[in-house]
Amino acid sequence: MVNMLRIQHVSGGYSDKPIVKDISFEVRKGEMLGILGPNGSGKTTLLKMISGIMPFSKGAILIDNKELSEYSPKELAKLVAVLPQHTADPFSYTVKETVSLGRYAHQRGWFHSWSTEDEETILRVMEQTGTVSLQHRSIQDLSGGERQRVYLAQALAQEPRILLLDEPTNHLDLSYQKELFDLLKKWTKECDLMVVSIFHDLNLAGLYCDRLLLLQEGEIVIEDTPNEVLKQERIQNVYHTKIAKQPHPKVPVPQMVLLPEWEDDQEGIKVQIDQSMIHATSERIVVKTTHPLKTMSSGVVGSGVGWYQNFVNRHVDKSYNCSDHKKEMATYLEKNGFVPGETVGMMTAVKLEDVSYKLYVDRNVSIFVVVTAGVGNAIDASIIDREIFDHTPGTINTWIFVNGELSEEAFIQSIMTATEVKVKVLQNEEVLDVTTGTFATGTSTDSILIAATQKGTSIEYAGSFTQLGRLISRGVYECTTEAIRKSRIRKESMSSSF
Amino acid sequence: MLAIILGISLGTVKVPVLSTIQILLAQLFPFVSLDGIDQMHMNIVSNIRLPRVILAGLVGAALAIAGAAFQGLLRNPLADPYTLGVSSGASVGAVVTLFFQLSLPVIGAFTLPVLSILFSFITIFLVLGFAQKIERSMRVETIILTGIIFSSFLGALISLMIALTGEELRQIIGWLLGSVSMRGWVYIKIILPFFIVGTAILLFNGKELNAMSFGEDRAHHLGVNVQRRKLIILMAGSMLTGSAVAVSGTIGFVGLVIPHLVRMLWGPDHKHLLPLSVLTGSAFLILTDLVSRTIIAPVELPIGVITALIGAPVFAIILLKTRAERSG
Numbered sequence: 042m043v044n045m046l047r048i049q050h051v052s053g054g055y056s057d058k059p060i061v062k063d064i065s066f067e068v069r070k071g072e073m074l075g076i077l078g079p080n081g082s083g084k085t086t087l088l089k090m091i092s093g094i095m096p097f098s099k100g101a102i103l104i105d106n107k108e109l110s111e112y113s114p115k116e117l118a119k120l121v122a123v124l125p126q127h128t129a130d131p132f133s134y135t136v137k138e139t140v141s142l143g144r145y146a147h148q149r150g151w152f153h154s155w156s157t158e159d160e161e162t163i164l165r166v167m168e169q170t171g172t173v174s175l176q177h178r179s180i181q182d183l184s185g186g187e188r189q190r191v192y193l194a195q196a197l198a199q200e201p202r203i204l205l206l207d208e209p210t211n212h213l214d215l216s217y218q219k220e221l222f223d224l225l226k227k228w229t230k231e232c233d234l235m236v237v238s239i240f241h242d243l244n245l246a247g248l249y250c251d252r253l254l255l256l257q258e259g260e261i262v263i264e265d266t267p268n269e270v271l272k273q274e275r276i277q278n279v280y281h282t283k284i285a286k287q288p289h290p291k292v293p294v295p296q297m298v299l300l301p302e303w304e305d306d307q308e309g310i311k312v313q314i315d316q317s318m319i320h321a322t323s324e325r326i327v328v329k330t331t332h333p334l335k336t337m338s339s340g341v342v343g344s345g346v347g348w349y350q351n352f353v354n355r356h357v358d359k360s361y362n363c364s365d366h367k368k369e370m371a372t373y374l375e376k377n378g379f380v381p382g383e384t385v386g387m388m389t390a391v392k393l394e395d396v397s398y399k400l401y402v403d404r405n406v407s408i409f410v411v412v413t414a415g416v417g418n419a420i421d422a423s424i425i426d427r428e429i430f431d432h433t434p435g436t437i438n439t440w441i442f443v444n445g446e447l448s449e450e451a452f453i454q455s456i457m458t459a460t461e462v463k464v465k466v467l468q469n470e471e472v473l474d475v476t477t478g479t480f481a482t483g484t485s486t487d488s489i490l491i492a493a494t495q496k497g498t499s500i501e502y503a504g505s506f507t508q509l510g511r512l513i514s515r516g517v518y519e520c521t522t523e524a525i526r527k528s529r530i531r532k533e534s535m536s537s538s539f
Numbered sequence: 540m541l542a543i544i545l546g547i548s549l550g551t552v553k554v555p556v557l558s559t560i561q562i563l564l565a566q567l568f569p570f571v572s573l574d575g576i577d578q579m580h581m582n583i584v585s586n587i588r589l590p591r592v593i594l595a596g597l598v599g600a601a602l603a604i605a606g607a608a609f610q611g612l613l614r615n616p617l618a619d620p621y622t623l624g625v626s627s628g629a630s631v632g633a634v635v636t637l638f639f640q641l642s643l644p645v646i647g648a649f650t651l652p653v654l655s656i657l658f659s660f661i662t663i664f665l666v667l668g669f670a671q672k673i674e675r676s677m678r679v680e681t682i683i684l685t686g687i688i689f690s691s692f693l694g695a696l697i698s699l700m701i702a703l704t705g706e707e708l709r710q711i712i713g714w715l716l717g718s719v720s721m722r723g724w725v726y727i728k729i730i731l732p733f734f735i736v737g738t739a740i741l742l743f744n745g746k747e748l749n750a751m752s753f754g755e756d757r758a759h760h761l762g763v764n765v766q767r768r769k770l771i772i773l774m775a776g777s778m779l780t781g782s783a784v785a786v787s788g789t790i791g792f793v794g795l796v797i798p799h800l801v802r803m804l805w806g807p808d809h810k811h812l813l814p815l816s817v818l819t820g821s822a823f824l825i826l827t828d829l830v831s832r833t834i835i836a837p838v839e840l841p842i843g844v845i846t847a848l849i850g851a852p853v854f855a856i857i858l859l860k861t862r863a864e865r866s867g
Contacts, residue, residue: 094756118762125757131614132752132807142750146762199761 044070046104046203046235051090053097060086062259070233073226075246078256079280084239085207092123092205118146122201124193124209133179136172136191143198166197185212206238222249247271247294255279271295312494314409314442315400323393328352337452338490341370342386351384354413354438359390387488389436391415395527397520401512405498410516411440414524419481421474435484437463441513443493445500454503455491458510462517470525590724595828596821598787601734601779603820606794607812608741608776611748612769616857617683619794620780624689628662629655629784631693638700652729656781662689663777726786733782740775741813744768748809790843792850797823799857
């Protein structure tokens with residue numbers, strides 16, 4: 042059982058120019074270490090040194106406190122297996138013959154016969170790598186991904202304690218990448234295996250590795266947990282490219298995304314959301330933009346965070362009742378020529394004729410606010426104990442389009458500011474919670490949408506005292522007030538006509 | 540086996556097949572009667588045909604297994620003693636021996652094969668070393684090109700020596716063209732020990748050759764002591780080539796074509812490839828020898844001519860195929 046792989050002050054490379062410089066790190070059993078770094082940073086060279094095929098001029102590599110050079114090639118092959126990046130296969134060996142070669146180190150002498158243990162091992166590794174069905178095929182006839190799995194099986198047939206991988210997902214499609222690393226992760230834990238792997242894909246490395254080692258020009262930049270290593274600024278500096286960092290939606294690891302050049306090219310394009318883009322009928326209010334907007338919303342379709350370019354507020358009858366309203370909404374959108382994946386869709390029973398919208402401009406920042414409001418079922422959100430619930434339809438849908446580039450923080454602050462203003466408007470308009478008689482804070486089905494062009498002025502904050510915050514305050518105040526009043530007038534005229 | 544009997548029976552003077560078998564059996568088992576056998580046939584079989592056939596068999600086997608080993612070691616289906624320049628190296632050694640009438644003390648009659656082997660060994664190392672200088676990764680084409688450069692150069696050396704020589708000219712040229720005729724039992728004694736040792740070494744390295752045909756790094760990862768094994772295999776291959784050249788001159792393409800044929804028929808596993816190359820190689824050369832002396836009998840064609848006539852087109856086809864595979 043191998044407990045530790047220790048690399049101590051290793052330097053070396055070809056001829057006089059060292060490729061790796063003074064590298065030190067340790068890997069313990071049950072650990073998966075990822076080696077990252079741009080091309081030419083010495084990743085492969087370092088791996089070759091650990092696998093013993095490349096000499097180093099300074100330092101030491103120890104497996105369980107014993108120098109690498111003290112192991113015979115066969116001893117070493119029983120401890121360390123390598124999955125290479127490229128392999129030459131000039132002859133048409135069958136898959137099984139290829140995998141069987143992995144048993145070489147376990148066979149003794151010239152006359153060692155193929156034992157049942159050998160046979161069982163290669164069958165097991167072929168099953169684990171999904172290559173059993175390929176076993177009689179020629180290695181030359183396989184696809185890149187299949188070949189990669191065959192060589193993985195060959196490496197596993199060595200029954201190693203340390204597995205070294207050089208960009209193992211090179212030829213693998215998505216499902217096999219995931220499968221491979223799920224499997225490796227499981228083995229590292231269950232079998233106390235040690236995995237050291239070179240990664241091109243930072244996100245994959247972040248997902249599976251316990252620790253990451255970032256190399257630049259042969260030197261260690263940092264060796265730490267993925268969260269520490271994958272910092273936006275550091276990765277940008279090391280890889281000399283523009284990237285952004287975001288959290289993984291399911292697991293607590295960072296994910297890096299590339300920022301393409303065409304994003305820069307679009308900087309010049311002027312996108313301005315204003316009255317010209319709104320199209321309001323009694324059936325629906327639509328804002329259609331030429332470029333997708335970054336959106337944070339609580340709609341029926343397209344809610345959450347995303348990039349959308351159609352915004353639909355649809356009128357539904359009071360009696361609208363559907364068990365799967367999301368699906369029904371998507372069908373509705375599709376029927377009316379909106380791609381659901383590009384659309385944020387909301388619903389309201391409020392008469393859409395009462396919509397209020399206006400463009401607000403303050404120097405370099407402008408917002409376009411659209412509000413539909415009905416206060417039929419207004420409630421005071423601060424009172425939890427309520428027995429009766431008024432079913433008169435009412436909904437306040439607030440849309441705020443920002444012509445500017447918002448930070449995530451600004452998005453959230455925009456929502457806060459807009460909500461605070463809405464509460465104040467309801468108070469001013471003396472909208473009461475019918476059940477409790479207190480001032481209402483909203484209706485039970487209110488929705489909000491903040492959509493930003495992400496071009497032009499960069500806006501960090503949107504608190505109520507900032508430039509954007511003030512615009513939002515004014516816009517939401519005016520539009521909501523107007524929308525509530527319009528709605529009330531309609532109701533009064535309707536009831537008086539009876 | 541069939542090739543052996545045919546090779547002994549047929550020739551300028553035809554010996555009936557049955558008589559041949561009878562004579563052969565008599566040689567092996569003294570109690571088999573030789574009644575009714577022509578004394579001339581008896582002589583032809585045991586003193587001319589039999590050694591000739593055995594020699595052809597040994598040379599063919601040696602070249603084929605050496606070729607198979609070189610191809611596996613260099614991961615290069617185009618490698619063979621001839622294309623790598625090893626044969627030429629051995630030739631130089633042999634010509635030097637003949638030219639200077641060398642006879643080293645102690646080894647005496649073995650001077651010729653020993654010098655041939657030595658020269659072939661030096662040549663393979665020069666070729667590989669040079670190829671590595673040109674290109675670290677030692678691509679297939681680089682090694683072949685280097686081999687061809689060395690071959691030409693060594694060939695020129697031989698021509699030079701021939702030009703400078705007078706009386707030995709015919710002997711050297713006849714030897715150079717490659718032939719197994721009129722060599723007699725002496726030559727079999729010369730090649731046999733080297734053949735046995737070289738073949739045994741290669742057969743014992745089948746697994747290592749399998750591993751190394753996936754690349755030296757890969758072999759190392761699998762636990763093969765690459766440096767040592769490589770040296771051993773190169774030495775054994777050179778030994779086989781050198782001794783074969785020493786007794787029969789340069790017979791090209793056997794080492795290239797036979798391993799290919801065997802690989803196509805029985806797969807690339809060296810555990811089978813090596814012994815089957817021995818069998819197929821010997822049968823092939825015995826038959827080729829047979830063709831060379833019967834096709835326009837009584838004139839004998841040099842055996843090297845026949846193998847080259849078959850081998851060169853095959854070489855070209857293989858080259859085209861690998862090219863097509865690489866681009867496709």
